[in-house]
Amino acid sequence: MDRDRRRQQYEQATQWPMIGLAVLFVVAYAWRVLGVGLPGWVETTLGLVTVAVWPVFLADYLVRLVLAERRWRFVRTNWVDGVAVLLPLLRPLRIISLVRVARVIDRRLATDLHGRVAGYVTVSASLVVFMAALAVLDAERGAPDANITDFGDAVWWAITTISTVGYGDRYPVTGEGRVVAVLLMLAGIALLGVVTAAVASWFVDRVSDARDGESDDLRAEVRELAAEVRALRAELPGRDLTPGR
């Protein structure tokens, strides 16, 4: 309990710096990949920044893990942060914690599960597509028989992949590019699953509203019964005047 409170204090103190680092990582990575004809020292610096961010993310994760009361539970509920440590590509997902910040600001979001899910899905799908496009472009650009050669193509390919449409007009041919593709496909399956599930739960909710009426009927009958018992008690011949409760 005590340790968990310290973890929360730590997380509140480091939230904004960590989001800042994630943004820095995205900017440096995007600049390095998209900036054509950069001077050598700029490219080196950008590369150093993207690499240097990693130990900070790792240390942050380990500190939080050590401070957590129940470690296994921490790993499971914060799996996005764990993945962000392992896969640089997914590091910007750290920015999603901004949704949590938004939730504190806008009270409505705190109770609206579907709205919150829509927010998470939109933000993370966009981030994943953007990072995957950068990563695949970085991997494919040098390959001789590559067909993904500029950023427009890369974004287009990423969207056709995450939506599981997969025309096949663009596809990765290098090993790194294919690894990026596999992660995107997993994201696509998850995306489809979450969208469907959100719609389905909204539906079931609507149908349940009708059922709730029945539950209310039951409550009304229990109340009526209670009134009957109270009346019975009031009529008792030998009743004293002190209440039963």
Added chain:
Amino acid sequence: MDRDRRRQQYEQATQWPMIGLAVLFVVAYAWRVLGVGLPGWVETTLGLVTVAVWPVFLADYLVRLVLAERRWRFVRTNWVDGVAVLLPLLRPLRIISLVRVARVIDRRLATDLHGRVAGYVTVSASLVVFMAALAVLDAERGAPDANITDFGDAVWWAITTISTVGYGDRYPVTGEGRVVAVLLMLAGIALLGVVTAAVASWFVDRVSDARDGESDDLRAEVRELAAEVRALRAELPGRDLTPGR
């Protein structure tokens, strides 16, 4: 409350004109795209009509927004209309409000959630495919390496995309065409989600019917108990004849 009533009056008064405008937009756009060898002045007029419709849609949306009691709620529950203002392609979705009209006419539809969803899905998927085919044809036709060059191909491509099949025998190569494709893919994911959710909620409903039996059992027991209490009251020695309630 008062303002919301005025909004409803406004909406009832403008519903048919707005549907008419949406139809006019579709006809003008389709004519301009599909009509080969139109005289110059006809093409100019049709282009003007498609452009002139936009400020009317925007004004209508803003008036309704201003009249709405709770603005944020209005934006969320009428997001289709908002999207129709931003994306000309989706403007004909305004026609979907016809389903609402049909609901008033056919009482059965008003209570049949699944039937209504089927109606919405069929009408909007058809409209989206039709408009996307027109838009992609308009965008691709001029490109030198395009493979979507007639309306048949465009419709075929739109259907393979929205169903996420994506053969890749036809695909857009221009930026505008790809934007249309991305919107279609989003529509495809939503389509899959809604169809699955409708089937799933029907299933859960069926299974819940069995559970409802149990809830009925509980009610029967509560009723039996109430009868017991009533009998008890009737047997009381010092009872008077006035009812307890």
Added chain:
Amino acid sequence: MDRDRRRQQYEQATQWPMIGLAVLFVVAYAWRVLGVGLPGWVETTLGLVTVAVWPVFLADYLVRLVLAERRWRFVRTNWVDGVAVLLPLLRPLRIISLVRVARVIDRRLATDLHGRVAGYVTVSASLVVFMAALAVLDAERGAPDANITDFGDAVWWAITTISTVGYGDRYPVTGEGRVVAVLLMLAGIALLGVVTAAVASWFVDRVSDARDGESDDLRAEVRELAAEVRALRAELPGRDLTPGR
């Protein structure tokens, strides 16, 4: 009520002949499409059979519709039969009513919603793939730039389409072939929806089982209360010996 009983009598009397006709249609159609180098009179006869089956299906549907107590309800609950009248391709779906026959034989199936759905899905998906492969082969074979030219290719194409994988190594190029493809894609979306929904409802069922425990707790409490009331009644001083109910 009376009319609906007559409809059921009619349906029981015609069920087997209609299934026989559906089988005959499939056999004749498959023979005509797959039989290379058939003598002219055989091909003419097979063509005649496939055509002659249609008015019988139409007449059967109309008779059942006329005999139905509530016509709109009949159209909705028997939409598969209606589709089978309109689309020759889907005529063999009539064979699915065999599942209904199997249900009568095997009592277990009658109560097992998930098992029944699995049966329907397997049988209809197989039939749809088989018929679509025949139809697309029939349509494409004559086209000069077709890439679906033998039955193996046609079945392979049909499966890649219904599963929404869509490699694009085979795809229809004729108008008829594309219509078949669109129907297959719709079937694929429905297939995905039904499979997902069946799994989801099984899940929700499992989770609900845990909740049911809570409902049982409530019933236990109501029963305890009833025992209390009964005990109270037994203790009453002025009680007579006739039961309250």
Added chain:
Amino acid sequence: MDRDRRRQQYEQATQWPMIGLAVLFVVAYAWRVLGVGLPGWVETTLGLVTVAVWPVFLADYLVRLVLAERRWRFVRTNWVDGVAVLLPLLRPLRIISLVRVARVIDRRLATDLHGRVAGYVTVSASLVVFMAALAVLDAERGAPDANITDFGDAVWWAITTISTVGYGDRYPVTGEGRVVAVLLMLAGIALLGVVTAAVASWFVDRVSDARDGESDDLRAEVRELAAEVRALRAELPGRDLTPGR
């Protein structure tokens, strides 16, 4: 009952040997397919091992079937094992029973339906992709116009297929390869279904938690009523001191 206990004893005794056989099968099959330039006798031995495993699997299945109390139920609840007998490709799925072993070790898994499903899905999807890649490589390698010619390509193709993306840059051209592809597509549909269903049931669960509050309210009212009745009983004039229950 007696026979079912003997079946359980048999299953406990043979579980580890059968898992060992499944692993042996995978190793031998992978070695034979991936090992280029193996001496003739090694290839023959590996081929013999993969074939010899089959009768053992069949015998094991039949023994368990014979020992089962209710045979039809056994076939249905152990359909994975039945499929593993029929399709060599799916034999390693026997390894999934390790998840059952893990469940006994880790108590948390035993109650966590979603975690368990995530485990099953990850393990079986990985196994299916790995075996399908081996099988398709084995089938395609010899074909003259094949485009899946090394293991990297085969794994890449298997993943694009199971995720239903289907770029079409790689696809099987032989009959055996296409059969493998069809099984993979079925696995992909099932995968999508299970992922979506797990997410959906988690959602519905969350929404139900809110509803549970209402059920708790009802229980509180029933308890209050019981207290009322107990108070009534305590107040009775002619009460004796023996408890009612």
